[in-house]
Amino acid sequence: MARSKGKAKTPPWRRPRPARPVKHLTDEQKAEARARAEAAGRRYPNLVDNMVVARTAHKRKPRG
Numbered sequence: 001m002a003r004s005k006g007k008a009k010t011p012p013w014r015r016p017r018p019a020r021p022v023k024h025l026t027d028e029q030k031a032e033a034r035a036r037a038e039a040a041g042r043r044y045p046n047l048v049d050n051m052v053v054a055r056t057a058h059k060r061k062p063r064g
Contacts, residue, residue, distance in 0.1 A: 012047055029053045 025033065033045035033053045040049075 012051060023054075025050060025054060026057075029057055 030045075033049040036049045036052065037043070037045040045053075
C-alpha cells in the first residue's frame with residue numbers, strides 16, 4: 001500500500017488527542033459529515049468524516 005507524502009504513518013484513532021482545546025462541529029458541519037457518511041453507505045459519520053469536515057471548514061474560514 002503506497003502512502004502519499006502528506007499522510008501520517010499512524011491512523012487517526014491511534015494518535016494521541018491534541019493538546020489544543022476541542023472545537024465542536026457546528027450543525028452545518030454535522031450535516032455535511034452525515035451526507036459524507038450516507039454517500040459512502042454508512043448510517044452514521046465516523047471519525048474520518050468528522051475530521052475531513054472540520055479540516056475543510058478550517059481551510060475555508062476567511063482570514064481577516
